[in-house]
Amino acid sequence: MSLWEYANPRKFIETTEKLVPALSVLAVAALATGLIWGFFFTGDERRMGASVKIIYIHVPSAMMAINAWVMMLVASLIWLIRRHHVSALAARAAAPVGAVLTLIALVTGAFWGQPTWGTWWVWDPRLTSFLILFLFYLGYMALWSAIEAPDTAADLTSVLCLVGSVFAVLSRYAAVFWSQGQHQPASLSLDKKENVADVFYFPLLVSIAGFILLFLALVLVRTRTEIRLRRLQALDARERMA
Amino acid sequence: MPDLGKYAFTVLSAYGATLLLLGGLVLVTWVRARSVRQRLAEAERRREAGNG
Numbered sequence: 001m002s003l004w005e006y007a008n009p010r011k012f013i014e015t016t017e018k019l020v021p022a023l024s025v026l027a028v029a030a031l032a033t034g035l036i037w038g039f040f041f042t043g044d045e046r047r048m049g050a051s052v053k054i055i056y057i058h059v060p061s062a063m064m065a066i067n068a069w070v071m072m073l074v075a076s077l078i079w080l081i082r083r084h085h086v087s088a089l090a091a092r093a094a095a096p097v098g099a100v101l102t103l104i105a106l107v108t109g110a111f112w113g114q115p116t117w118g119t120w121w122v123w124d125p126r127l128t129s130f131l132i133l134f135l136f137y138l139g140y141m142a143l144w145s146a147i148e149a150p151d152t153a154a155d156l157t158s159v160l161c162l163v164g165s166v167f168a169v170l171s172r173y174a175a176v177f178w179s180q181g182q183h184q185p186a187s188l189s190l191d192k193k194e195n196v197a198d199v200f201y202f203p204l205l206v207s208i209a210g211f212i213l214l215f216l217a218l219v220l221v222r223t224r225t226e227i228r229l230r231r232l233q234a235l236d237a238r239e240r241m242a
Numbered sequence: 243m244p245d246l247g248k249y250a251f252t253v254l255s256a257y258g259a260t261l262l263l264l265g266g267l268v269l270v271t272w273v274r275a276r277s278v279r280q281r282l283a284e285a286e287r288r289r290e291a292g293n294g
Contacts, residue, residue, distance in 0.1 A: 035257075040243075040244060049249055050244065050245070050246040050247055050249040050253060051249040051252060053244075053253050053257075054257075057257065057260045058256070061260070097267065100263050100264070100266075100267045103263060104259070104264070107256070107259045107260075108256040111253075111255050111259070112256065115252050218267065222271055222274075222275070225271075225275045225278050228279060228282045229278050229282075232278065232281055232285055235282075235286070236285065238289075239285075239288070242292070
């Protein structure tokens with residue numbers, strides 16, 4: 001069976017019917033476990049004190065804010081190259097989820113920055129590129145809403161997504177590229193030496209899994225809604241013509 | 243409840259804002275999905291009645 005069969009809206013709706021409840025249950029379980037474990041059952045960090053508990057929401061949301069844009073980029077490329085409507089609708093469906101995750105990363109970062117750096121905000125490369133990424137999310141959603149012709153909207157938003165990918169990459173690597181600013185480099189890495197201490201690391205991994213699962217569940221539900229909305233608009237148009 | 247000391251305000255505010263934003267996103271997603279599903283079902287019924 002080919003992967004492209006799932007580009008058929010009917011097939012997509014059928015396949016995701018059972019997937020959504022399973023993903024939702026797993027997301028709630030992982031989020032509850034990771035956050036409760038991290039918040040109630042881990043101690044303070046030597047330098048950051050109890051403020052380290054913000055890591056369980058800040059790091060996963062920031063990670064998924066960038067990954068959501070990467071997912072939108074892949075879906076947009078599929079639309080531009082193969083013209084599969086489901087992929088364009090999946091990109092559209094992911095944008096509000098990515099925007100909220102970016103906002104969470106910015107807000108929790110400000111709450112964490114205040115006691116750590118003594119300020120809510122600095123024009124640091126990573127923070128600034130994250131703010132621009134958030135503005136790109138808003139622009140992307142506005143562009144979808146502003147254009148009535150669905151294929152034109154999908155084309156233009158896909159191009160915007162390609163442009164915005166620069167800031168998604170910058171958000172991830174800004175601290176490395178410029179080696180300046182307040183923000184520390186990544187808290188997690190495949191290189192074990194760069195990771196946070198194990199006592200924070202394991203609940204953080206569970207929390208990240210929860211955010212990933214929640215993202216997937218929400219994007220699937222929203223994509224199903226976008227597909228149904230497209231069908232509804234077609235039926236309404238047919239009714240008006242009759 | 244763990245003793246958050248002088249970080250209580252920032253930690254609790256960060257968690258509160260996150261739960262509020264995630265909860266709002268889930269609620270909006272669910273309500274919109276339900277509404278569109280119902281509207282589509284009605285439109286499909288009208289179409290079948292028209293064809294019949």
